[in-house]
Amino acid sequence: MTTHSAVSLSGPGRLEAFSDGVLAIVITLLVLELKTPHLVAPDDAREALAALAALGPKFLSYLLSFVFVAIFWVNHHRFFRLVQRVDNGLLWLNILLLLALSFVPFPTSMIGEYPGNAVGLALFALVLMTAGLAFNLMWRHARSHQLYHAGVSPVAVAQATARGLVGPALYALAAVLAFVLPLAAWVLFGVIPLFYVLQRIGSAGK
Amino acid sequence: MTTHSAVSLSGPGRLEAFSDGVLAIVITLLVLELKTPHLVAPDDAREALAALAALGPKFLSYLLSFVFVAIFWVNHHRFFRLVQRVDNGLLWLNILLLLALSFVPFPTSMIGEYPGNAVGLALFALVLMTAGLAFNLMWRHARSHQLYHAGVSPVAVAQATARGLVGPALYALAAVLAFVLPLAAWVLFGVIPLFYVLQRIGSAGK
Amino acid sequence: MTTHSAVSLSGPGRLEAFSDGVLAIVITLLVLELKTPHLVAPDDAREALAALAALGPKFLSYLLSFVFVAIFWVNHHRFFRLVQRVDNGLLWLNILLLLALSFVPFPTSMIGEYPGNAVGLALFALVLMTAGLAFNLMWRHARSHQLYHAGVSPVAVAQATARGLVGPALYALAAVLAFVLPLAAWVLFGVIPLFYVLQRIGSAGK
Amino acid sequence: MTTHSAVSLSGPGRLEAFSDGVLAIVITLLVLELKTPHLVAPDDAREALAALAALGPKFLSYLLSFVFVAIFWVNHHRFFRLVQRVDNGLLWLNILLLLALSFVPFPTSMIGEYPGNAVGLALFALVLMTAGLAFNLMWRHARSHQLYHAGVSPVAVAQATARGLVGPALYALAAVLAFVLPLAAWVLFGVIPLFYVLQRIGSAGK
Numbered sequence: 170m171t172t173h174s175a176v177s178l179s180g181p182g183r184l185e186a187f188s189d190g191v192l193a194i195v196i197t198l199l200v201l202e203l204k205t206p207h208l209v210a211p212d213d214a215r216e217a218l219a220a221l222a223a224l225g226p227k228f229l230s231y232l233l234s235f236v237f238v239a240i241f242w243v244n245h246h247r248f249f250r251l252v253q254r255v256d257n258g259l260l261w262l263n264i265l266l267l268l269a270l271s272f273v274p275f276p277t278s279m280i281g282e283y284p285g286n287a288v289g290l291a292l293f294a295l296v297l298m299t300a301g302l303a304f305n306l307m308w309r310h311a312r313s314h315q316l317y318h319a320g321v322s323p324v325a326v327a328q329a330t331a332r333g334l335v336g337p338a339l340y341a342l343a344a345v346l347a348f349v350l351p352l353a354a355w356v357l358f359g360v361i362p363l364f365y366v367l368q369r370i371g372s373a374g375k
Numbered sequence: 376m377t378t379h380s381a382v383s384l385s386g387p388g389r390l391e392a393f394s395d396g397v398l399a400i401v402i403t404l405l406v407l408e409l410k411t412p413h414l415v416a417p418d419d420a421r422e423a424l425a426a427l428a429a430l431g432p433k434f435l436s437y438l439l440s441f442v443f444v445a446i447f448w449v450n451h452h453r454f455f456r457l458v459q460r461v462d463n464g465l466l467w468l469n470i471l472l473l474l475a476l477s478f479v480p481f482p483t484s485m486i487g488e489y490p491g492n493a494v495g496l497a498l499f500a501l502v503l504m505t506a507g508l509a510f511n512l513m514w515r516h517a518r519s520h521q522l523y524h525a526g527v528s529p530v531a532v533a534q535a536t537a538r539g540l541v542g543p544a545l546y547a548l549a550a551v552l553a554f555v556l557p558l559a560a561w562v563l564f565g566v567i568p569l570f571y572v573l574q575r576i577g578s579a580g581k
Numbered sequence: 582m583t584t585h586s587a588v589s590l591s592g593p594g595r596l597e598a599f600s601d602g603v604l605a606i607v608i609t610l611l612v613l614e615l616k617t618p619h620l621v622a623p624d625d626a627r628e629a630l631a632a633l634a635a636l637g638p639k640f641l642s643y644l645l646s647f648v649f650v651a652i653f654w655v656n657h658h659r660f661f662r663l664v665q666r667v668d669n670g671l672l673w674l675n676i677l678l679l680l681a682l683s684f685v686p687f688p689t690s691m692i693g694e695y696p697g698n699a700v701g702l703a704l705f706a707l708v709l710m711t712a713g714l715a716f717n718l719m720w721r722h723a724r725s726h727q728l729y730h731a732g733v734s735p736v737a738v739a740q741a742t743a744r745g746l747v748g749p750a751l752y753a754l755a756a757v758l759a760f761v762l763p764l765a766a767w768v769l770f771g772v773i774p775l776f777y778v779l780q781r782i783g784s785a786g787k
Numbered sequence: 788m789t790t791h792s793a794v795s796l797s798g799p800g801r802l803e804a805f806s807d808g809v810l811a812i813v814i815t816l817l818v819l820e821l822k823t824p825h826l827v828a829p830d831d832a833r834e835a836l837a838a839l840a841a842l843g844p845k846f847l848s849y850l851l852s853f854v855f856v857a858i859f860w861v862n863h864h865r866f867f868r869l870v871q872r873v874d875n876g877l878l879w880l881n882i883l884l885l886l887a888l889s890f891v892p893f894p895t896s897m898i899g900e901y902p903g904n905a906v907g908l909a910l911f912a913l914v915l916m917t918a919g920l921a922f923n924l925m926w927r928h929a930r931s932h933q934l935y936h937a938g939v940s941p942v943a944v945a946q947a948t949a950r951g952l953v954g955p956a957l958y959a960l961a962a963v964l965a966f967v968l969p970l971a972a973w974v975l976f977g978v979i980p981l982f983y984v985l986q987r988i989g990s991a992g993k
Contacts, residue, residue, distance in 0.1 A: 183807070186392070186807055189393050191814060191815050194400055194815040194816075197400040198404075205485050205489075211489045211492060212489070212491040213492070217493075217494035221494065232474075239470045267857075271815045271818055271853070283829045286826070286829060286835050287830075289835060395595070399603045403610065406686050407686070411695075423698050423701060427700065452595055601801070610816075613816070613892075623901045624901070629897075629905075655882075
């Protein structure tokens with residue numbers, strides 16, 4: 170259907186809007202994994218508290234996934250502010266990123282249900298690693314195909330692209346840790362976004 | 376990834392669109408908590424009516440949450456009409472607001488299922504209180520970081536920010552009431568939006 | 582929070598975007614009511630066909646609701662093309678419309694599960710009637726508060742507003758028919774959108 | 788409600804936004820079909836791996852549907868870049884396309900649950916065929932009603948419209964194959980998007 174020069178998706182507008190939609194839905198669907206616990210005595214506050222406490226890993230996995238997807242959303246927008254033109258390669262790498270992120274609710278549910286199972290934790294880590302790598306490929310593709318705005322510094326882009334591998338490396342580490350010591354994988358999942366968000370807020374005034 | 380001055384999210388456009396998406400999804404997902412009741416006699420109108428009547432607390436919790444989220448959506452837009460610039464702090468406070476609001480379906484389901492349980496009611500109140508406080512922090516952050524449009528009156532902003540604490544205070548009261556008299560918490564949940572909406576409609580012509 | 586004249590929602594842009602989001606979600610969530618049937622012999626085509634045939638009322642209720650919500654979406658946009666300004670009254674009437682339409686999946690599920698039960702059919706009709714009345718109130722409110730564009734003909738608006746009561750009247754009739762002869766209510770549900778869509782396509786060239 | 792010349796939906800803006808919303812939701816809802824498997828030994832990695840392996844057809848059907856909907860989304864946008872004006876016919880053909888695509892989660896779930904059942908596979912193929920035909924009717928309608936931009940080449944549009952029948956023909960073939968050899972239908976489902984995506988990426992630089 171490359172019938173006309175106008176057919177190619179030129180600006181990032183629609184791709185951003187579609188990605189926004191997907192990420193907004195992913196981040197909101199996560200709550201559907203949290204089911205109201207069954208109470209024997211409907212009005213018993215103690216039993217309800219105990220039932221909520223038993224859902225601890227589910228709440229934690231919900232919170233983690235929410236924050237991870239939110240970070241991807243923030244980074245996605247920062248990236249597209251640098252991009253002037255979208256070609257087919259970037260379009261499909263972006264769809265790969267959305268595929269990974271829209272799959273997140275499944276491993277989220279697994280680690281919430283089986284917090285001590287290495288396979289669920291490794292799957293959670295690998296899905297985030299895939300998303301991180303897809304995003305990194307977007308940075309690289311945009312550089313090699315000159316998709317950035319004219320004023321964007323090539324050195325800065327190269328630095329950001331290199332830094333973008335830190336996330337996937339940490340997720341790979343978490344996938345390995347899951348099989349050695351599941352708790353360590355959980356701690357790492359908690360530290361990554363905390364580190365990221367604090368760093369962001371720290372640079373807020375700049 | 377602060378590679379370039381253009382990287383910072385300057386205008387509120389994308390943040391509003393993403394928030395719109397999340398709130399539209401939250402408000403629409405609420406209906407998934409309402410499951411078709413099981414009928415022994417499929418064509419029996421009397422049994423169906425009785426089954427729907429038994430779902431009363433679920434319908435009520437659905438209606439309450441819908442209206443609360445709608446009010447947050449209206450206020451969110453009013454706020455962003457005053458804002459000229461979004462910095463990292465405001466971005467993450469907004470994500471905190473979305474986290475609280477996208478969690479709403481869980482306590483909504485709890486109070487619908489166990490309308491007399493203090494823990495569910497208190498959780499519902501605390502989630503709304505968290506959303507209200509996150510929103511209030513957004514007002515304060517925008518003031519202290521000069522994010523408002525030039526023409527916005529500082530006195531009016533200060534008054535609105537102070538008024539914005541009434542909601543969280545009422546939610547805190549509801550959380551306490553839940554443990555004393557659950558019905559009083561329900562009444563308070565019903566009165567807050569009614570008061571808000573009527574006040575709004577009353578000022579429609581201004 | 583009426584701190585500033587710029588606070589009032591002036592144009593219909595954001596309200597339309599939010600309504601679009603809600604209606605897109607409602608129309609897409611409907612499919613979640615359709616559950617894969619259980620098959621005793623997983624590879625048996627005959628059993629699968631019989632199981633799908635047994636889901637007939639569910640498919641039909643899915644199709645009906647999809648078309649009804651789509652018609653509301655089309656009409657919603659036609660309306661907002663005439664509107665220049667949104668005030669608080671119109672904002673909250675629009676939220677009432679969204680409340681009714683986002684509730685549609687519940688009665689859709691009921692009539693799919695219990696196609697012969699008068700209560701489900703009447704509830705389905707009453708929810709659509711409420712949506713139709715909310716929409717009609719929007720037309721009236723916009724007229725009495727001068728929210729239309731300058732070039733919009735008052736006579737044409739008055740005619741459209743009067744015609745807008747035909748839908749709610751037919752839904753009310755369906756609610757009554759449900760208790761007399763459920764099948765007649767189904768037929769009426771099928772005729773209303775067919776009539777509407779054919780009329781629309783007929784006027785496509787104008 | 789054709790009260791005013793401004794009532795007709797002129798540009799494709801809102802229709803694209805609404806379609807974006809529906810497709811983003813469909814593509815994200817697919818993950819809800821993937822349920823956490825039940826494990827007897829919560830921490831047993833071997834059992835978890837075996838349980839995930841047993842979900843193989845579900846993962847595959849998820850992946851296929853994601854890619855099919857993504858391709859429709861890409862094509863939808865390419866099409867609307869050629870379109871200057873939307874009339875009622877195009878509007879309702881687009882709604883027919885959305886109806887078919889928003890139904891995709893149901894046959895996706897069926898082929899994931901019963902990968903060897905001809906009926907599920909044929910239904911999956913027929914739903915995609917319907918979407919492909921609706922989309923092809925949109926191309927034809929836009930041509931016969933002069934809805935394209937002035938600069939769009941009629942020959943190129945005619946070629947693209949003819950090429951647009953390849954997809955539906957392949958889906959029809961898959962529906963037939965499903966009853967002869969289910970595995971062949973699966974292979975065909977896998978080959979169609981692979982072929983499409985590779986062709987796209989191959990023409991990325993043009």
